[in-house]
Amino acid sequence: MHPAIRVQNVTKSFRLGTNSGRPNLTERLLGLVRKPRANPDNEFWALKGVSFDVTPGEVVGVVGRNGAGKSTLLKVLSRIVEPTAGRAELRGRVGSLLEVGTGFHPELTGRENVFLNGSVLGMSRREIAKNFDAIVAFAGVERFIDTPVKRYSSGMYVRLAFAVAAHLNPEIMIVDEVLAVGDAEFQNKCLGKMREVARGGRTVLFVSHNMTAVQSLCSRCVWLKDGTVHADGPAREVAEAYNRAAAGGGGAEVRLDAHPGRTLGSVRAMTRVRVCDDADGTSPAVPMGGTARVEVEFELDRPLADATLGVVVKDAYYSPIFGINNKVTPCPPQPGPLTAGTVVCRLPRLPLMPGVYPLDLYFGDRLNDFDTVHNAADLTVVAADVFGTGRLPPPNAGPVCWPATWEIRAARAPEGTTDGP
Ligand SMILES: Nc1ncnc2c1ncn2[C@@H]1O[C@H](COP(=O)(O)OP(=O)(O)OP(=O)(O)O)[C@@H](O)[C@H]1O
Ligand SMILES: [Mg+2]
Known part of the structure; x- marks a missing residue:
């Protein structure tokens, strides 16, 4: 042609x-x-x-x-x-x-x-x-x-x-x-x-x-x-x-000490967030199905015995897709009361389509979140051949990429197989 x-x-x-x-x-x-x-x-x-x-x-x-x-x-x-x-x-x-x-x-x-x-x-x-x-x-x-x-x-x-x-x-x-x-x-x-x-x-x-x-x-x-x-x-x-x-290739690292997304009444505790591909620990873009790592550094004037972090992943229109924290998922105990440290959150098997996803962060103790920063950083997801077919779901079918298994059943004997020799 x-x-x-x-x-x-x-x-x-x-x-x-x-x-x-x-x-x-x-x-x-x-x-x-x-x-x-x-x-x-x-x-x-x-x-x-x-x-x-x-x-x-x-x-x-x-x-x-x-x-x-x-x-x-x-x-x-x-x-x-x-x-x-x-x-x-x-x-x-x-x-x-x-x-x-x-x-x-x-x-x-x-x-x-x-x-x-x-x-x-x-x-x-x-x-x-x-x-x-x-x-x-x-x-x-x-x-x-x-x-x-x-x-x-x-x-x-x-x-x-x-x-x-x-x-x-x-x-x-x-x-x-x-x-x-x-x-x-x-x-x-x-x-x-x-x-x-x-x-x-x-x-x-x-x-x-x-x-x-x-x-x-x-x-x-x-x-x-x-x-x-x-x-x-x-x-x-x-x-x-x-x-x-x-x-930019500089890694999705964002300072949080003076972040515009911090909500009114927050007690400033989170100082920095880094979002990267857990596989190499440096690349700011995570392949579909890969593991995203969100590291949040904090600093307080009083020791904290039970640091908690909530991460909400949102779509391009800032609507939440899912949220997770270390109260609802098991988390090993922290090494004693801390005035400074890092909470590392890993999100394995990321079920997201390629795109850029803003993150909201909620930091606090067992009882309440006292530091909230909206759109603190972006999680960037890039295409990967997750199904091994070289194809991805249609782009306008929402932000979630979910697998499926299939089966096609015959209602009667398939055509062309009944009158064989
Ligand atoms: N008539 C012109 N005389 C001199 N330079 C020009 C002329 N037209 C375009 N250029 C230069 O050629 C380059 C390419 O311009 P072009 O308009 O094609 O960019 P573009 O990719 O369409 O950018 P944008 O995203 O801003 O629309 C620019 O550096 C521009 O300054
Ligand atoms: Mg142009």
């Missing part, structure tokens, strides 16, 4: 500080006082030999830090910028939605822009007219459809732009970070629409900083780093690796 998108060794350099080639007055004045840079051309390489293929119907997320080259790549694909070297080939009608409302004309009304944008995407007037009501309804801008779009809020702008791109049936849809601007309801609507587009067998390339959206929408993810492809693989894995890198 021919790829829908073929990116071959695409390289793009920008010349910094020279917009038109002819310096303006400020630049000329600066030129008088500034020493020439080491690199006389002052070239900036936004993309450095980027290559990948996308097969028709694939939904690919593109992630990376600010300035990694994501938008530049999409602009090359949409033919808005010329690559310096390499080539990009696309097969099929492309609908692209780059940054807020690119391709919209501010002086024109919403209605006029729908027609303009549609024809830019290669649609006939008839086709646009046929889809017009659906577009306006999806965008929810009925009342403002005859108002110039320069009067629209940025959210309304994006809603209309997205609605046009999504309804005009492009075979390849290129979307850059639009979801950030809409409200939660519209974001869901966009994700739903993109899922529909994807299910319809069309190809989607989707740039986002929202890893959950990338994980739930995309089958594959390309991670751009400093203008090169740093990783390219299953969306869940790449997004998790990206999350982990973004979280």
